[in-house]
Amino acid sequence: MSNTQEDLIRRTYRVENATPDNIAPFGALIGPRAAVRPSDVGYYAGAVSTGRQVDFQCDTRVDLTYATLKRRPLEVHYMERHAMHTQTFLPLGNKPFLAILAPPCEDDLPNFDAIKAFRFEGDTGLCLHRGTWHEFPFPLEDDTHVLVLLSSQTSQDLKQRAPNGIEAFGPDLDKKDITLRAGLCLVLDYPD
Numbered sequence: 001m002s003n004t005q006e007d008l009i010r011r012t013y014r015v016e017n018a019t020p021d022n023i024a025p026f027g028a029l030i031g032p033r034a035a036v037r038p039s040d041v042g043y044y045a046g047a048v049s050t051g052r053q054v055d056f057q058c059d060t061r062v063d064l065t066y067a068t069l070k071r072r073p074l075e076v077h078y079m080e081r082h083a084m085h086t087q088t089f090l091p092l093g094n095k096p097f098l099a100i101l102a103p104p105c106e107d108d109l110p111n112f113d114a115i116k117a118f119r120f121e122g123d124t125g126l127c128l129h130r131g132t133w134h135e136f137p138f139p140l141e142d143d144t145h146v147l148v149l150l151s152s153q154t155s156q157d158l159k160q161r162a163p164n165g166i167e168a169f170g171p172d173l174d175k176k177d178i179t180l181r182a183g184l185c186l187v188l189d190y191p192d
Contacts, residue, residue: 007183008179008183008184008185009183009184010184010185010186011112011115011184011186013100013115013117013187013188014189015098015117015119016117016118017118017119017121018118018120018121018126019033020033020035022118023118023126025103025114026101026102026103026132027127027128028126029120029125029126029127030053030054030088030090030124030125030126030127031053031121031123033121034054034124053127054088054127056086056088056127056149057086057130058084058085058086058149059084059085059153060084060085060152060153061151062085062149062152063148063149064147064148064149065149066145066147066148067136067148068143068144068145069097069136069139069143069145069146070142071140071141071142072138074190075185075186075187075188076100076187076188077177077178077185078167078177078178078179079110079133079134079135079175079176079178080133080135080168080174080175081104081110081131081132081133081134081173082128082130082131082150082151082154082173082174083130083171083172084130084154084171084172085150085154085172086127086129086130087127087128087148087149087150087151088125088128088149089120089137089147089148090146090148091122091123091124091144091146092145092146093122095139095140095141095143095144096119096120096121096140097119097120097122097138097139097140097146098120098137098139098140098188098190099117099118099120099134099137099138100117100118100134100135100138100186100188101115101118101128101132102114102132102133102134103129103133104129104132104133105133108176109176109178109181109182110133110178112182112184112186115186117188117190119140120137138188151172153171154170154172154173156170157169157170157171157175158173158175164177164180166180167180
């Protein structure tokens with residue numbers, strides 16, 4: 001199926017502020033806006049407060065990837081999901097970002113009616129559930145820095161391109177070109 005820009009159906013998703021409740025179907029927040037399960041380790045006379053906020057999971061070695069993001073059009077042509085880990089995005093430098101997410105499903109493509117778009121404050125990260133469909137975050141400012149926790153398997157899977165040269169698949173990665181497969185361009189509705 002070949003689609004030109006004129007043939008694409010554009011679906012627009014309004015961006016809402018990420019909260020623990022509205023993110024729950026997709027993953028969990030990390031940072032001061034999220035719930036903390038306190039863990040008092042008993043050191044530093046109370047000067048250090050720690051707590052567990054997410055249950056990060058990975059079936060392989062973990063890669064910590066540092067990404068510098070430039071602004072790009074708020075259009076989504078690809079979505080991906082991971083079976084072997086709970087990919088996590090941690091902003092550095094207090095710059096906000098946007099994310100578009102669809103809940104995990106057994107289908108070959110995301111449920112386009114269940115997609116939501118969110119704004120994350122620069123002090124708040126995101127840990128995705130296994131299988132959550134997503135696109136790489138969209139920065140609101142150039143030179144937004146994000147630390148990405150992902151499986152080393154995903155790093156390998158990204159090198160294994162599908163015969164069309166666009167998509168990538170592997171044990172931990174299912175990266176689909178939704179423009180090619182569904183004739184859709186997803187657009188985030190967020191003021192410039």
